[in-house]
Amino acid sequence: xxxxxxxxxxxxxxxxxxxxxxxxxxxxxxxxxxxxxxxxxxxxxxxxxxxxxxxxxxxxxxxxxxxxxxxxxxxxxxxxxxxxxxxxxxxxxxxxxxxxxxxxxxxxxxxxxxxxxxxxxxxxxxxxxxxxxxxxxxxxxxxxxxxxxxxxxxxxxxxxxxxxxxxxxxxxxxxxxxxxxxxxxxxxxxxxxxxxxxxxxxxxxxxxx
Numbered sequence: 203x204x205x206x207x208x209x210x211x212x213x214x215x216x217x218x219x220x221x222x223x224x225x226x227x228x229x230x231x232x233x234x235x236x237x238x239x240x241x242x243x244x245x246x247x248x249x250x251x252x253x254x255x256x257x258x259x260x261x262x263x264x265x266x267x268x269x270x271x272x273x274x275x276x277x278x279x280x281x282x283x284x285x286x287x288x289x290x291x292x293x294x295x296x297x298x299x300x301x302x303x304x305x306x307x308x309x310x311x312x313x314x315x316x317x318x319x320x321x322x323x324x325x326x327x328x329x330x331x332x333x334x335x336x337x338x339x340x341x342x343x344x345x346x347x348x349x350x351x352x353x354x355x356x357x358x359x360x361x362x363x364x365x366x367x368x369x370x371x372x373x374x375x376x377x378x379x380x381x382x383x384x385x386x387x388x389x390x391x392x393x394x395x396x397x398x399x400x401x402x403x404x405x406x407x408x409x410x411x
Contacts, residue, residue, distance in 0.1 A: 203229045203246040205237040205263065206279075207256040211302070215250060215279070218306050219313070234258020234266070241267055246274055248317055251296070253280040253287055254358075257372055261287075261294050261351045268295030277316045279309070282358075283409075285344075288327045290351055298322030346406065348390045356383045361403030
């Protein structure tokens with residue numbers, strides 16, 4: 203199953219997957235809730251999930267699918283910076299992370315790896331995970347890693363110029379909850395004002411996608 207908010211991207215992934223004799227796409231969705239309903243309906247072997255969705259969020263969707271159907275495997279396929287999102291995707295319950303810019307061969311390799319029940323990430327992410335496990339990596343090397351999954355998603359949307367009310371609508375939250383998250387993000391990133399937080403978010407979007 204494919205979950206992506208861009209119709210052309212869904213079509214492209216569908217064509218690449220359907221070209222394999224032993225693979226078939228059983229459904230497509232653009233939002234978090236629609237994806238959950240399709241998982242209930244089809245119980246797919248594998249779900250490809252983008253981080254950014256029309257409504258909801260890919261990381262939260264991974265968590266929901268893990269609770270809904272433990273046998274369904276998940277591969278996150280996104281343009282966002284792997285150093286920020288790969289580990290979060292794995293912690294949420296996905297078995298792999300792949301950048302959308304990778305070749306068709308890499309996509310099929312990643313799908314087959316995850317279907318076997320193995321993890322699929324880049325060599326850089328593997329090294330980062332090993333360093334973290336050995337205690338050689340400090341999370342403060344990148345302050346963004348101190349943000350929770352929800353805070354990072356809100357921070358990303360701030361950087362994209364999305365208003366508080368629109369963030370609340372997209373993530374199914376109240377505006378009060380979004381404001382509370384904004385305050386926590388400001389404290390963690392050392393931003394003293396809303397304008398400073400906005401500048402940091404825009405810069406992060408330019409650097410990480």
